[in-house]
Amino acid sequence: MSYNSKTIDLILKVQEPNQKQFTSFQQFFKTNNPPPLLFEKNITPKNVKAQRSFSNKTQDSIKETKRKSFSQLKYPEYRMLKIYARIKPGECQLNYDKSSILIDTNSYNFDRVFEQQATQGDIFDVVAKQTVDDFLNNINGCLIAYGQTGSGKTFTMFGESNNPGIVLRTFTHLFLRNQETIYVSILEIYKDHIYDLVSGVQDLKMKEDLQLGFYVDGLKRIKVDKLENCQELLQIAEENRHVAETKLNALSSRSHLILTIQMGRAKLYLVDLAGSEKVNKTGAIGETLQEAKKINYSLSCLGHVIQCLSQGQDHIPYRDSKLTKLLMDSLQADCRTSIIVAISPENKNQDETISSLKFAQRARFIKKEIRIATQKKTYRDLELEISQLKQELLETKQRMSQTSSVSQFQCRYITDSEIPCSESLRLTYRSLNTENKENCVPNLKIQENSAQLELDKKINQIQIELQGLNKEQNFDNVKRQVAKINELTIEMKKTYKILVSTQGLNNNHLQIQCQFIETQQEQNKQLQKIAEQISNMDSSKPSFNIAINNMIKNLQKQQQQNIDDMQCKLEKMYYDIKKTATAQDYNLNHLALKLVASPNRQQQYQQQQQIKRSKSKPNMNPSVKYLKNKK
Ligand SMILES: Nc1ncnc2c1ncn2[C@@H]1O[C@H](COP(=O)(O)OP(=O)(O)OP(=O)(O)O)[C@@H](O)[C@H]1O
Structure with missing residues (x-):
């Protein structure tokens, strides 16, 4: 992957704008009637018939393709998912x-x-x-190299020092046409762990965001502004990538590599997958065998995802592996994706070739549609942008302090009277030094200030965007919640009225109190919900959310106050009722107690009762009365 400057010059020359774009493509079609390599080899009686009908079909399809391809030169019309095959040089057994x-x-x-x-x-x-051109117009893109181990995926994506592949040509193309800032990140998935190939950080975690989907937390994005930066990054990534020698490839990549170029909202993914392999063929043992198992597993997950997509299924199992999670964006609608299937054409590789071809055929059925990546930025995008800008400012400051200390050092050095030179030369040095002091340092200060101003401006802009973004989402939400609280308050007031009108009626009292408690509980639940929602939104700490939180807190305070008032009133009423009841009970009891308290009184009471009873004796039967008197 290390490219020399001669190669770069060469690519730059070839890729200059307004060049004859499809030269080799046109030439290719000019000389292909009949196709030179078709059925030249491996003709057996068994497949002659099939070959004949295939031949007729292909002749037609070639004419059709020819016609279409020339029209494509003028009006390029592309499907969102394209599948290509690249056959590796060497002994060829394929038709x-x-x-x-x-x-x-x-x-x-x-x-x-x-x-x-x-x-x-x-x-x-x-x-x-x-x-790449579409990417410059904000359309997401993805180029994936797929295939058996040793079939030429890495060669296609990265190439060699004097013969670069897609990645470096992409950067060259971008730098020729683009003025915007570009960020690059390079990761590998090795044995199901994610490694940052630029910073060298290992085992990065994946996270999921409602808007962003899956992303790798802590993956370093590097700002690149010239081709040399990209070359350096590729060099570092190459050194950090896991490779091993197998029977089929002396320098076999043991990981999936995903290089992401970001420009504004659009992303371009360049993917060099690890090769699928039959472990008995590659002679994998120990560590290499473990790697192969993980590679094959993640590739079979990718195959499964492709199959589900091509069948238009509702559920797509992106979550089955880290690879499919990370490629989810590129396999979904709003990304222009191309898969290059690398093929080793020898007979001994036929099984693997067939399985790669089947993978390609399934992928061809995926329906995708175009969507330009112009949606509003998400919180995370803006946050990333802020932290990126802060990082840039820090780096600029560091650079400036280094530069200014160097220049001061130089100033001190050149004014040193110890310098062995003529007086006139010394004078010249001195004047130069003064110039340096006058010009360089203040200039740096101005540059630093303007960088700070620029950053502040950008941060302000982002804050405004952030607020705009929140306002729409939060406002509706809060409006709904406030309406709900109002409803509850009205209900509570009604309950309170009933309470007042039925004051003193002990039977209703308990029921009303229950109702009141229920209303209170419901209200608290609602407030809880709002608080939860707000705290969820609050993860990015935008200032609007703080305001919303304060509002909710006030509302909550007010509601609590209402509840406390009601509770107070209710308690007072309850106390009054209880007091009355207690007073009545008390009087009765007191009386009874008084009556039973003294024995005299008791006696008196009994005598009185007796007298009362005798007085109130009913009139006796006359016959009984007579008998009694006679006695
Ligand atoms: N089109 C080609 N022209 C010339 N050499 C090629 C071509 N394709 C592949 N090769 C050579 O074949 C060898 C294997 O290729 P490469 O490493 O790209 O395979 P791979 O598919 O990435 O394998 P793995 O999955 O094991 O990493 C390399 O030495 C490479 O230079």
């Missing part, structure tokens, strides 16, 4: 033409099959250029 590969009786179709002689330039022109 193929420019849009299909035939194995046994099965034909596998592609947007383009690159023959063994295709150059890195051809690949970039046809596979990547349009995607």
